Structures are given as C-alpha cells and as structure tokens.
Amino acid sequence: MLRQRENKDSFKAGVLSVAVHAVLLIALLISFNWKTTHPVSIAEVELWDSIPNNLAPKPLPPPEPVVKEAPTPEPKPVVEEKPKEDAKVDIALEKKQKELELKKLEQKKAEEDLKKEREKKEQALVQKKQLAVLQEEVNKDKPLKDKKETQKSNDALKKLAQEMLDEDKAQGNQQAIGAKAAANAGVVGEYQNKIRTKIRGNVNKTLCGDGNPELKFDIDLLPTGQLNGNPKLIKSSGNSACDGAVERAIMASEPLPLPSDAALKSQFRNLKLTFRPNDGN
Amino acid sequence: MSVSVANDMSIFSLVAGASLPVQLVLAVLIITSLFSWWYIFIKVASIKRAETDAEAFEHAFWTGGDLNKLFEGLTADRHKPQGMASIFEAGFKEYARHKQQVRMEVSDVMEGARRAMRATYNRELDELDAHLPFLASVGSVSPYIGLFGTVWGIMNAFRGLSNVAQATLSQVAPGIAEALVATAIGLFAAIPAVVAYNRFASSVDRLSVRYESFMEEFTNILQRKS
Numbered sequence: 001m002l003r004q005r006e007n008k009d010s011f012k013a014g015v016l017s018v019a020v021h022a023v024l025l026i027a028l029l030i031s032f033n034w035k036t037t038h039p040v041s042i043a044e045v046e047l048w049d050s051i052p053n054n055l056a057p058k059p060l061p062p063p064e065p066v067v068k069e070a071p072t073p074e075p076k077p078v079v080e081e082k083p084k085e086d087a088k089v090d091i092a093l094e095k096k097q098k099e100l101e102l103k104k105l106e107q108k109k110a111e112e113d114l115k116k117e118r119e120k121k122e123q124a125l126v127q128k129k130q131l132a133v134l135q136e137e138v139n140k141d142k143p144l145k146d147k148k149e150t151q152k153s154n155d156a157l158k159k160l161a162q163e164m165l166d167e168d169k170a171q172g173n174q175q176a177i178g179a180k181a182a183a184n185a186g187v188v189g190e191y192q193n194k195i196r197t198k199i200r201g202n203v204n205k206t207l208c209g210d211g212n213p214e215l216k217f218d219i220d221l222l223p224t225g226q227l228n229g230n231p232k233l234i235k236s237s238g239n240s241a242c243d244g245a246v247e248r249a250i251m252a253s254e255p256l257p258l259p260s261d262a263a264l265k266s267q268f269r270n271l272k273l274t275f276r277p278n279d280g281n
Numbered sequence: 282m283s284v285s286v287a288n289d290m291s292i293f294s295l296v297a298g299a300s301l302p303v304q305l306v307l308a309v310l311i312i313t314s315l316f317s318w319w320y321i322f323i324k325v326a327s328i329k330r331a332e333t334d335a336e337a338f339e340h341a342f343w344t345g346g347d348l349n350k351l352f353e354g355l356t357a358d359r360h361k362p363q364g365m366a367s368i369f370e371a372g373f374k375e376y377a378r379h380k381q382q383v384r385m386e387v388s389d390v391m392e393g394a395r396r397a398m399r400a401t402y403n404r405e406l407d408e409l410d411a412h413l414p415f416l417a418s419v420g421s422v423s424p425y426i427g428l429f430g431t432v433w434g435i436m437n438a439f440r441g442l443s444n445v446a447q448a449t450l451s452q453v454a455p456g457i458a459e460a461l462v463a464t465a466i467g468l469f470a471a472i473p474a475v476v477a478y479n480r481f482a483s484s485v486d487r488l489s490v491r492y493e494s495f496m497e498e499f500t501n502i503l504q505r506k507s
Binding site: 003005006009013016017018020021024025032159162 | 291292311314316318319320321326446447469
C-alpha cells in the first residue's frame with residue numbers, strides 16, 4: 001500500500017489526516033446551530049403536549065369496539081376446538097384400552113357420537129345467534145354511515161384527529177395526576193350541563209313522545225368544540241325516531257361549548273353524555 | 282412524537298438514528314476520507330521533497346564541474362539517491378562501464394547510458410505517481426456513495442410518511458436531514474481528493490518534464506566527453 005520511501009512520512013500524515021477530520025467535526029458542531037427549529041409548529045404542538053397528563057386520570061372505559069367484537073370471536077374458537085381435543089384424548093384412551101376393554105370402547109364411541117351431534121347443534125345455534133346480532137348491528141350502522149359521508153371534513157379537523165390519535169397512543173406511558181382532575185370536576189359538570197342545554201334546544205321533542213326517555217351518547221370532541229366522527233348511541237331510548245332526533249340535535253349543536261382551559265378540554269375529548277330530551281332542567 | 286426528534290437534531294443523534302445501510306455508507310465514506318487525507322499528506326511531503334532534491338541536484342550539477350566527483354559523492358552517500366540524482370547515477374554508471382570496454386562505438390555507449398537513464402526515469406515517475414489513482418477514484422466515486430446513502434435515507438423517510446394521514450414537514454425533516462449527512466460526508470471526501478489529485482498530477486508532470494530535459498542535457502554532455 002505504501003512505497004518504501006514514504007514510510008517516514010506515513011505516521012505524520014496519519015496524525016494530520018485524523019486532525020483534519022477532528023477539525024471538521026468541531027467546525028460542524030460549532031458553526032451549525034443544530035437546535036434550530038421552526039417556532040410555529042412547535043407552539044402548536046406544545047399546546048397538545050400538556051394534554052395527556054391531565055387526560056390520563058379520567059378513567060376512560062374501553063370504547064364500544066370492544067363490546068362489539070367480543071361476542072363474535074370468543075365463542076368460535078371454544079366451540080371449534082373442543083371436539084377436536086376430545087377426539088384426541090379419546091383416541092389416546094382407545095389405544096390404551098383396546099386390548100382390555102373392547103366393549104367399553106364401543107359404548108364410548110356411541111357416546112362420543114352423541115356428544116358430537118349435540119355440540120354441532122349448539123354450534124349451529126350460536127352461529128345463528130351471532131348472525132342475528134350482526135344483522136342488527138348492520139341495520140343500526142346503516143343510517144350512521146350515510147350521515148358520515150355527508151359530514152364535512154376539512155384538513156384542520158383531520159389533522160387534529162390525527163394528533164389526538166397519536167397522543168392517545170402515547171397516553172399509556174403517562175401516569176395519573178388525580179388531584180387536579182378532582183378540582184376540575186365542578187367546571188366539567190358545568191360545561192356538561194351547558195352542552196346538554198345547547199343540544200336540548202335543537203331536539204325535535206315531538207319525536208320523543210310524552211315519557212321521560214333516557215339516552216346515552218358517546219361523543220368524540222375536537223378541542224374546537226366540533227365533533228370528531230359521529231356520536232355513538234350507547235343506550236337507546238327504545239324509540240328509534242327519538243334516538244335519531246337527538247343524534248341530529250347533537251350534530252346541529254356544533255360547535256359545542258367547551259372550557260377555554262386546554263387541560264379541561266381534554267376531559268371532553270371523549271364525552272359520555274346522558275341525555276333526557278323531556279327533562280326540564 | 283416527531284417534534285421531540287426535531288428538537289435534538291445534533292449530528293450524533295442524526296447519525297445514530299439513521300438506518301443501517303446509511304450508517305454503513307457513512308462508515309465507508311469516513312474511512313475513505315481518512316485514507317485519502319493520509320495519502321494527500323504523504324504525497325505533499327514526498328513531492329515537495331522530490332522538488333527540493335531536484336533543485337539541489339541541478340544546482341550541484343551545473344556549478345560542480347567535475348562529474349566524477351559528483352558521482353563519487355552520490356555513491357559514497359549511505360542511502361540510495363532519489364529523483365534526478367538517481368537518473369544521473371544510473372546514466373553515469375552505465376557510461377563509465379561502457380567506456381572501460383575500449384572497442385565500443387560512441388553511439389552504442391550513448392545508447393546504453395540513455396537506456397539506463399530511461400529505466401530509472403520510469404521507476405522514479407512510478408514512485409511519484411503512487412496513490413494518485415486512489416485519489417482520483419475517491420474524488421469521482423465518493424459523491425455517488427454519499428448520494429446512495431441519501432437516497433436510501435430519504436426512501437425510508439417517505440416510507441414512514443405513508444403511514445400517516447396528515448403529512449407534515451416535521452415528520453420527514455429529521456429523516457431527510459439524516460440522509461443528507463451522507464451526501465455531506467461524501468462531498469467532504471471527494472472535494473479535497475479531486476483538488477489534491479489535480480495539484481499532484483500537475484506537479485508530477487512538471488517534475489517529469491524537468492527529469493526529461495535533464496536527461497537530454499546530460500546525454501549531450503556525455504557525448505561531448507566521449
């Protein structure tokens with residue numbers, strides 16, 4: 001690699017070359033202000049950074065997708081796996097007892113067949129039930145879907161929703177700060193009442209009849225007071241016309257009144273609203 | 282989130298956050314850069330020495346007068362003569378050897394001395410040209426290596442972007458900055474190598490012209506002597 005007559009220079013040259021690179025690295029570190037960032041977007045995001053801390057204490061019960069999906073996947077594996085396992089066990093037994101008890105084995109086989117038949121029937125029943133449940137859900141979802149398509153969705157809303165999603169993911173790491181939430185509870189209640197009043201003004205009460213029906217809605221709110229997605233009906237009043245009326249009222253009430261404090265806003269991000277359209281107060 | 286990444290964009294975190302191919306590219310570039318600078322410094326020293334040697338020898342040759350004395354002074358020296366001195370030594374040795382054989386023609390003696398000088402001249406030129414091809418390839422190839430690292434890094438940055446509904450600049454910016462470090466290092470390796478290559482090439486050319494003209498002049502002197 002090196003010529004013989006260059007050997008005497010090689011060490012000095014090596015040191016110099018390392019020195020050149022060290023100088024470059026130092027120049028890079030000093031001359032570049034690597035910390036420079038764009039102030040606008042930072043300000044925007046810092047406002048959001050404070051939210052998860054306060055959001056964490058409010059225990060959010062797992063949202064409805066868990067409820068929806070629970071019945072469908074669980075029974076299936078149980079039903080499908082059981083007969084197989086039984087069969088395996090029985091086969092093992094068969095091999096052991098073949099020499100000794102042929103008769104018993106025949107009886108067992110008969111029993112087994114019976115069992116299998118019974119299980120098949122059960123399975124069929126369960127599947128029928130599941131189908132029914134699914135169909136109901138599909139029927140419920142249909143009107144919602146139609147509305148979804150008509151709902152306006154501008155870029156700002158989408159962006160906010162994206163950030164909310166991101167923060168919800170990060171939320172798991174952050175520990176609860178309970179005391180603050182307790183202090184804010186009064187204000188939260190006040191604004192919940194304000195929201196109810198505003199919605200009530202938009203409900204077509206004739207659709208809900210004379211009684212005192214009670215509905216529960218799950219509403220996702222953006223910090224601007226606008227809805228993030230459609231309100232989800234958790235507890236129906238029993239009257240689909242009334243449910244629809246309240247849902248339309250919620251959507252018509254946009255933007256919903258929210259506290260100006262960012263920390264409190266977070267409590268309204270996922271709001272469970274109990275609503276009595278005919279209740280005066 | 283991406284904002285926190287944007288906050289500590291020190292060069293170290295950029296390099297540490299880069300993907301493996303980009304890091305490999307960076308490592309290759311840094312090593313080639315170290316080597317090319319090493320060769321540059323070696324070359325600077327050796328070419329400078331060759332120039333001062335040529336200067337000193339020419340001075341001694343044109344003022345000294347007696348060639349025999351000059352030759353003895355060179356051979357008496359402990360280490361082998363280099364550059365112009367070695368050409369002179371080879372030519373004069375060959376000339377003296379042929380001179381001792383009485384029945385040789387003058388043109389044959391001159392031809393022999395000339396061949397010996399030509400051979401030494403080629404050896405010297407090879408010595409001077411050493412490492413120049415390496416510098417040339419570093420100068421032409423390392424920008425491409427850096428570019429490869431950059432393209433790879435940017436590809437990764439945009440692939441990460443595809444999972445996000447609302448694309449913001451802050452989500453790609455760190456990845457692109459990371460990737461551009463590769464180009465920067467590639468250019469840092471290439472520019473000095475190209476500059477040094479051109480400088481050394483011209484120095485070697487001038488030295489070779491100098492050696493050649495010395496050879497012609499020395500041949501003339503030998504011819505006059507015989």
